[in-house]
Amino acid sequence: MTELLEVEGLTVKFESAAHHLELVRDASFEIGTGEVVAMVGESGSGKSITARAILGLLRRNHRMTVEGNARLAGRELLALAEAEMREVRGRRVSMIFQDPVGALDPVVSIGAQVLEAVRRRRSGTRPEQRRRVIELLASVGITDPELRAKQFPHEVSGGMCQRALIAIALAGSPELLIADEPTTALDVTVQAQVLDLLKRLRDERQMSVLLITHDMGVAAQTADRVLIMYAGSLVEQGPTADIFGHPCHPYTGGLISAVPRVDAPRSRRLVAIPGSVPEAADRPAGCAFHPRCPLADDRCATAMPGPRRLGNQIAACHRAEEARDSQVHRWQAGPGGGGAGRLPEERAAL
């Protein structure tokens, strides 16, 4: 598979009077042509910032700096001037967001909003462009596209709005679609439909998709490869089957076990990762995950682990081999269920 997008050492820094923050730290990954890559992380892990940095959507100034490389089919994106970047956005890379109703203009009909995106390509006559709008709406699974084109965002459901946004994103026939939590605001039954749509578009158009999500289930069911982010760093990446089959980072393992699932054996206690995600302003020294990690030792508290390759996976963990082999990620609730999943201080408090 040829690589469409290559990101190398992407670092986003934000400086203010009080803080010197690294929102994204040295992230490197690739997305192949026609590949769906899921970027998974909890809130504040830096996944949206990464996507925005690649698309040049961050306001870069003396406070916000973006370092590293992001090459789209060999062309460096981070060095482009705003005018050139605008040509890339929409035509080569498109993005859709979490809140579909908020992303559409409430006083413009859905068809007119798609037409706006079609017109930016400046090709074809007006009637041809109108036909293209209907085609696009139909291709994202909107039934009765002629009628829907005349309606306004408030008249249709959230799922329909998300489909319309996907149609807008597809207007320029992009090679890469970045979908930032596209189904988080939707109901599960509608989520399944939208995810299927993304997979179908990938197959039909050989389009690559970067799917940003907090849901390991969505990643498992949709992606070819998975990137796991924690506290601004990529902690693990690899093919979906490997990531879920034998995670090499304790955080990945913890996330997999923490997801409540409908088909798991039922027990009173869920497996929980103790503590919470640190804020960007007070990330611990060494490995950012070490205060919550069951495998952490002295080295983890002092030295930041670099990414290492283990088979098909790349993990940033000093004890990745042990994490993979010992399967400690299948954190079990301790005897009586009292101790596991709590920080020592919380345990003492009980």
Place this chain on the structure above:
Amino acid sequence: MPPNQAAPLAREEDRHGGQREGLRDGPREARAQRDGALLEVWDLVCHFKLRRKWWKGGPAPVVRAVDGVSLSVGRQETYALVGESGCGKSTLGRLILRLERPTSGAVRFEGRDWLALRGDHLRQARREVQAIFQDPLGALDPRRTVGKSVEEALDAHNLAKGQAARRRVAELLESVGLRPALAARYPHELSGGQRQRVTVARAIAGGPKFIVADEAVSALDVSVQAQVINLLADLQESLGVSYLFISHGLATVRHMADRVGVMYLGRLVEEAPAEELFSAPAHPYTKALLSAAPAPDPTTASKGVELRGEVPSAASLPSGCRFRTRCPKAKEICREAEPVLLAVAKGRSVACHFPES
């Protein structure tokens, strides 16, 4: 009940007989039978009249948010109410909390007419019915330390004042797994999980018997969600409280619920003990909800019951069965007659003309 329902009843009992005597369910069920239900909801209806648009003729449209729901929750039981947005699950929760007035129907709490309570009686009784909502940041006063917020709950019920109240706050925070020193912090200084623990501490301050938890963990990060679910389970063991656990997803309720009710457009479409609902869903909607939840495991492909379209508006319901517009099994009769919630086995009922057996 039609006579043909009797046969499957006996068969179902045979099949699940062994399971029922399991350690988990046995004593609980016995207790529920001995004490009777803690909360009973009878045919509760809540309609909202919309304003008639002058450019459209006809009567003012009515949103049938809750349209005839009956359920009961036993002592120390967790009843999970599941459904997609707009199904009326939150309205039902708010009706039980008396934040909304029902159009008709009855709610009995410990045998008393819960909806008739007024004044001091109501204030007294409110101690026993508490709520936890989705957004803890919105539920806490931003200008007040979280300790003060919890203390206010004690004050409202005249439970403790001054030094004694502060001691009690420390105890409450400890019981939800927070260091008592956090009482001096403001909500914005805490993480999402810690804030939700504070609202839990506040809810249990008055020693409630019943807690409505409306999407209590939905806004939390996955790694923290599990902690709060475990906390709620622990509190149930130690305080003997019952939960009405409202959620949009079946996965989150799996570990908590004793019984599950699935709602669709204002009605219960299926009700069953959790174990049975997850292993053998009877209503096509329940089945679809189960298969739509993506499993965090690439080797289990979804089981393929996929729904078309989205939930219709509660202001213009389809004729007959409310689910028929999205149902893969819909036939002519579903258009004509609305199926009634019928018992198909002990503790199990389903509203469908063609239930799975």
